[in-house]
Amino acid sequence: MNEQTNLFDSMTAEVAVDGRPAQLFELKNNNGMAIVLMDIGAAWLSCKVPVDGELREVLLGQSHMSDFQLQQSYMGVTVGRVANRIAKGQFSIAGVAHQVDINQAGNTLHGGTYGFDKRRWIATDNSEKNSGENSVEFELVSPDGDQGFPGELTVKVKYQLTEDNTVVLSYHGKTSKATPINLTNHAYFNLLGADSGQSALTHSLSINSGVFVPTDDVGIPTGEWLSVQGSHFDFITTKLVAQDFMLDKHQQAAKGYDHAFVLDKSCLQGALAASLTSPDNVVTLSVFTTKPAMQLYTGNWLAGTPNRRGGEYQDYAGIALETQFVPDAVNHPHWDHPNVVLQPEKTYQHQTCYQFTV
Template identity: 40%
Template structure:
């Protein structure tokens, strides 16, 4: 079905923001704005044919301009945390903005999630592009990025990423959508059943949320989600406020994660070519988080599955490298496949 475009609003400095609507023959609808390249709505049928919006979000552009939870947006240059906002590359030490406790997170305050991207309709999808100048947010190299969203008739939302740089630089892009398969306004996701196809995870220091550098087996831990697990059966045993951990992806050919909501019959499978997936259970939302249609988004009212390089990989030589060099192209693809029965 054709992609449509309409005005979504204007930023505080009067930049026009467009919203693109993608739909398929089965009733799925995805709405994406060029501010932060954010998924604002994702409408999915249930087993009875009822269609609900399963993506948390804000009611207008003002919400996305603040957006401390990063609802639906593309984050970068580097998603997740960098310890103390520091790294060295080519003998040069870099100090990034500190915006998450002692750490740098998601590219900084004025990151890719807080800019108006260039958008264009691209067949049955939409492409967004932007250029990050050399030195922006203290990162080296001018980087050009393109992200393509597609909605297929077999009910897949496919995100394809590409980037090039003029200097060696860390790059780790991801989409930060919050999902509740019961509907964005339906409350807790602790009734969701989660399966993560991972034998290993990266333990972290609980005070800083920075990986220790170890890659550990999930055996006999709360991080063993290799069989379908109802969240409420394990989440209270997770150190801290809930899951906010990186799991090591085994294969791009099969789902790295599967989420099921029995009441609606909805199921979401996640595929990615990235080496890691961050499983986050919306631990920092609270009753004062008011989203679309005045819906309250309390703690654990959604979950995120963010494809990524491992957190702080720029400082961990034993982790897969996130460094992009001139002449090379950063590429990866992540797919969210939906079904209902």
């Protein structure tokens, strides 16, 4: 508990971008597992899993607000309105063209320069309200025209910690005008220990997907979907992440895996979407989701990112398993994919579960 207390002290010692200290929340279960959440970016700051009588920190992150604001790797934050990339920041809805904020290589990444990851969300701590639910919910209102996106969008993300060591993320959205929405969490996992100094490429990974989405040299989908069969993107059978690493043009352009996998439709009925196991075979992370796709990102550009101990992470220090819609789906309505445009009469509702077993 002492380290968590230190995180509460250290992260609030400096004010956030709006001039006020952040609010942090801790959820614990009867197994001793503990997670820490923050209202800035509706962020998942810490995830400690009980291993052999000790708590193992499996989430990459920072201990100080200045470091959190300095890092550009979106560590643990909720990203939106639209996670991943929109080509040239352009799309059309019902024949009306929209130009949104561009912030990476001429494209829009994770919602623009001032995305949801940089905002203060309004928090409701349900764990202290005798609701019987060990959870914290964050809410954000994004005004019409925010970063160029149409419609006033109200979003909520709820974190719940269950007794079977599952972190449940529930997403909810309502809009006043038709707008694209694609929320995800950008946690980086190293199940051997976030501060172990070991590369996450030594983890074993399976992904319940027969299709991956190739991209151009700035991460925009080329438009085609390719079978993983016979490729270095085949994770249907569990293998080391390092096994086929950087062996093809798709990975070489991205400096590793930074690609969407279209999940098998059985995942919508509760089938396992992905499984990640530590190299010591002690901790396994199982991912379940209602999202149709998942971005595998192997932390290709983490070098120089501040860590908790005053040092820096190296490339490939953590692996992100970002459940979402396929990147740039708003510009590919012909894809066999759910519509990413939310209509005013509809509700955006999705859930992703990260279950840790030891």
